[in-house]
Amino acid sequence: MCSLPNKMRPRKFSEVVGQEMAVKLLHEGLKKNIIGSVCLLNGPAGTGKTTLARLIAQWNCCENIKDKITKSNSENEASPNTINVEENDLCGQCTGCKDLINGSHPDVLELDGASKTSVDDIRQLLEGYIYRPVKAKKRTYIIDEVHMLSRSAISALLKTLEEPKEYAQFVLATTEIEKLPKTLVSRCFKINLESINKNKISEHIKNVSDKQGYYIEDDAVNKIVFSSKGSMRQALSILEQAAIVFENKIKSENLDQMLGLASSDQVENMVQMILDYNLEGIKNTIDKILENGADPLNFISQILTFIRKKKADKKSITIGFMLAQSCVDLNKSPYPAELLDMYILKAALCLKVFPEDSTTQNDCQNNLSSSKNEQNFSENDQPVNSHDFGNSKKTQTKTKDSQAFVNNSNRSEKSEKQSLSQLKDEKHTTNNKAYQIDQESKVVSNNTQNNSQANDTSNTDLRNKALDMFNKENK
Ligand SMILES: [Zn+2]
Structure with a gap:
């Protein structure tokens, strides 16, 4: 059975969805015959590189295209600004088009650079290069994932491209153009594809x-x-x-x-629970969605999408900003599921402690994140030195209060670390990182609960209370 992406693959330029600029550039390039012997299609996976490569091949195979162009060019002389895509498009009906669509055209050769990477594979592909095409105007060579070819294979390809035959058309496709040698890229008619709208x-x-x-x-x-x-x-x-x-x-x-998604209700409720500082609710919901198989990064992305579409208030945008940073950290972490609740609880905590001060919220979030990461994943496992914070460019612009908060929070992390090691001794656990993270998240969770005792009076009062709390912990 034909899979849906293949079944729905466009067979005419007018059928391509999205990529308007790329399609127009390619179609016009073919009509005006300015593509040259090598075309390079560059863009993320699934954005239409194979589709466009096959359309180039079909252009070379379609038996009706020449007549249409001649007719259209003479018409265009009267009104040069009118370009009728349908009129200049592939017919999809002739033997050339049909053979290409069935994958049986003798003048279209494809190589998957991801699985066939050697110089021998390239030599095999180019075996009949010196002969003229059997039926088509040009023989089309399509090389997918060209950046994965071996060095010697690329050299062999380059050598062939140095002496191009007028009846040969190369179409190279890549997701990583920066891995290709400049000598190759400079020979190509480049077309960049973007993620589809x-x-x-x-x-x-x-x-x-x-x-x-x-x-x-x-x-x-x-x-x-x-x-x-x-x-x-x-x-x-x-x-x-x-x-x-x-x-x-x-x-x-x-x-x-x-x-691997959370339900729309769960996403909406989560944002509300962060705004309401409902720590118990946050913990329970996260446990539930992870149990149901939701992906932690997807969940954060869902929250960000929800905020972007449905929320315009300052607090929600602040949550979005803090969670966007967490996304970057979670992506690097080997334990995204274990860290998800910690990052969301942190966002709730920062919003609670500094409800009106977005600069301090972000500092709070960033510093908690960076120092946490140091603890979890660095080799020497040392808390971040407050002296380093003072000297860093970023912190030079901080207010005195937020600087004090950072220093105090670093000291409090030392005490967290001590209590963590006590916990570990008591339970005679091995140095298991997953367990360590679990315990750390509980410590953070306890801290956030202590913070909730602070009365919601004013911004300054809250800051002082937070500072007092951290000072007490250090005694
Ligand atoms: Zn045709």
Whole structure:
């Protein structure tokens, strides 16, 4: 059975969804014959590189394209600004087009650079290079993931490109252009592809669902778009899988577990619980969503998406800003699930202690994050030196109060560390990092509960109370 991304692959320039600039550049380049012998398609996975490569090949194979161009050019002389894409598009009906679509055209050769990386693979691909194409105007060589070819394979390719044949067309595709030698890149007609616009993916998912006879809820479309991360191929694959699993009825609530997402209600409630400083609720909800298989990074991204779409107040935006930083840290961490509650509790704590001061909230969040990371993952496992903070460029602009808070919080981390080691001694545990993180998150959680005793009076009072609290802990 043909998979949905392949089945829905555009066979004409007018059918390509998104990538308007790239498609226009390529189509015009082909019409005006300025692409040259090597075209390089660069962009993230699933954004249409293979589709465009096959369209170039089809352009060389389509038997009707020449007539159309001649006709169109003579018409365009009268009105040079009118470009009729349909008129100059591929026919999709001739033997050349059909053979290409079936993958049986003798003048189109493809190589997957990810699995066939050696110089012998390149030599095999180029075996018939000196001969003219059998049927097509040009023989098209498509090399996918070209950056993964070995050095000797790239050298062999470069040597061939130094003496281009007018009947040969190379199409190279890469997700990592910086890994290619400049000597190769400089020979190419480069086309850059971007992640596809979310609205375009959403629209396409709805159209394809209609054509395939799927029932799909609007919120389910949103979840597929969210999980596709700008890749149309990924979006269509998810749609196909969901249609198989849920027998063509795709409901939003059924997708959560499949995609590692929290429900929309859980996301909305989480933001409210951070605003309300509901630590117990935050802990319980996070336990629940992790139990259901939600991905920690996805959860933070879902919160950020929710805030961006639905919330415009200062506090929510501050939460978004603090969690965006956590996303970066979680992405690097080997224990994202164990750290998720800690980062969200921290955001709630920072918002509670400094409800009006966004600079201090961010300092608070950043310093807690960076010093925590040092403790969890650095080799020497030392708390961050407050002297270093004082000398760093970042902290030179800090207010006295926030500087004092940072220094005190560093000292309090020392006491956290001591209590942590006591806990470890008592329980005779081994030096298990996962356990350590678990304990640290409990210590942080206890601290946040202590903070909740502070009365919600004024910003200055809260700061003083926070400072007193940390000073007491150090005695
Ligand atoms: Zn054709």
